[in-house]
Amino acid sequence: MSGAPRHLLSVADLGRAGIVEVLRLADSFAEIAERPIPKVPTLRGRTVATVFFEASTRTRLSFETAAKRLSADTMSFGTAGSSLSKGESLRDTAETLDAMGVDVMVVRHAAAGAPARVASYVSAHVVNAGDGQHEHPTQALLDCFTLREARAAAGAAADDLEGLRVAIVGDVRHSRVARSDVLALSALGAEIHLVGPATLLPPSLEGWPVKSAGADLDALLGELDVVYVLRLQLERMRTGLLPSLREYSARFGLTAGRARRLPESAVVLHPGPMNRGVEIDDAVASSPRSRVTRQVRNGVAVRMAVLFHLLNGPDQAATRTAAAAP
Numbered sequence: 001m002s003g004a005p006r007h008l009l010s011v012a013d014l015g016r017a018g019i020v021e022v023l024r025l026a027d028s029f030a031e032i033a034e035r036p037i038p039k040v041p042t043l044r045g046r047t048v049a050t051v052f053f054e055a056s057t058r059t060r061l062s063f064e065t066a067a068k069r070l071s072a073d074t075m076s077f078g079t080a081g082s083s084l085s086k087g088e089s090l091r092d093t094a095e096t097l098d099a100m101g102v103d104v105m106v107v108r109h110a111a112a113g114a115p116a117r118v119a120s121y122v123s124a125h126v127v128n129a130g131d132g133q134h135e136h137p138t139q140a141l142l143d144c145f146t147l148r149e150a151r152a153a154a155g156a157a158a159d160d161l162e163g164l165r166v167a168i169v170g171d172v173r174h175s176r177v178a179r180s181d182v183l184a185l186s187a188l189g190a191e192i193h194l195v196g197p198a199t200l201l202p203p204s205l206e207g208w209p210v211k212s213a214g215a216d217l218d219a220l221l222g223e224l225d226v227v228y229v230l231r232l233q234l235e236r237m238r239t240g241l242l243p244s245l246r247e248y249s250a251r252f253g254l255t256a257g258r259a260r261r262l263p264e265s266a267v268v269l270h271p272g273p274m275n276r277g278v279e280i281d282d283a284v285a286s287s288p289r290s291r292v293t294r295q296v297r298n299g300v301a302v303r304m305a306v307l308f309h310l311l312n313g314p315d316q317a318a319t320r321t322a323a324a325a326p
C-alpha cells in the first residue's frame, strides 16, 4: 500500500497509484452494500463530521451513509441554524469541531480553497466535498469507479481507463467536477475532449491534460465511449454567457437523437442534480446507457474507501484488517 495523503483536497493528492488503490478498496466495500446488513465495524470509535457551507443532497448523504456503514459516529454541520449567523468565522467553526475530537471533516464551501484553509487549522483529516469552481475529488473517484465497472461488464479487466474516449460536455469553466474528473481520468489514461460554447470552456488549456476542446459535439459522437454531461451552473454564471437555454440545448444538449448516434456500448454519466430537458433529455437520463444511478450507488463505496484510506493509510496492518473486515 502506498502512503495515503493526510487530506484529500485535490485528485492530485492521490496521484495515479492512490486513485487505483482507492478504487480497489472500493471494490471490497461495494460488496458490503449487497449484504442483508450492510455494515462493518471497521471505523468504530471514529467520528466523521460533514461540514457543509453550501447546498447538497447526494454528496452529504453519501458521506454520511459511507461513515455509518463503517460504524463511525457522524456529526453534521450545516449553515442554517449555526453560529455562522452570529458572525463566527470559518476558522472558529473548524477549531470548534476539531476540539470535539472529530477524526475526519468532510467540507463543502462556495469558496475555492476553503477546505485547504480548514485543513491548516485542524488536526482532523479533511476531505474536500466541493469547493467553489475548484475541485470535487470524490465525485471524480466515483466516476472512475463507475467507468471501470462499465468496462469490466464489457469484458475488460484493467484497473486503468487506457484509451477510453470521454467527452465532458457543457459548463466546464464553472465546474469543479470537470476539473477533478480531468485530473483523475487522464491519470488513468483516458482521452478527454472538452465540449461546450467558448464562453463555458476554460480560457486557456494550460494545465488541462485534454486531447481537444471545442464546440462540435456532433462531430465526436460516433467515436465516444463516454459522454459526461455537466450541469449548467446557472448560479455561478454572470449573465451574457449563453444566448438562451433553448439554444444551448439545441447545440449541446444530449438529446435522444444525439444518443442514438453514439456507439452501441457508449455510456452516459452526469454528476447530478440534472436539469432535465436542458443539458440532458429525460429519455436519455432514464435510458439503459445512463449510469447516473450507478454513480450514486458507487459513491457510497468509494467514500467508504476514501475514509478508510485516510484513516488507515500507511499502516500495512490496517490494510490486512480492511481486507479481512468486509
Ligand code: NCD
Pocket (backbone or CB within 6 Å): 058, 059, 130, 136, 139, 176, 177, 230, 231, 233, 271, 272, 273
Ligand atoms: C455537483 C457539485 O455540487 O459540484 N454535484 C454533486 O456533488 N453531485 C455538480 C453540480 O452541482 O453540478
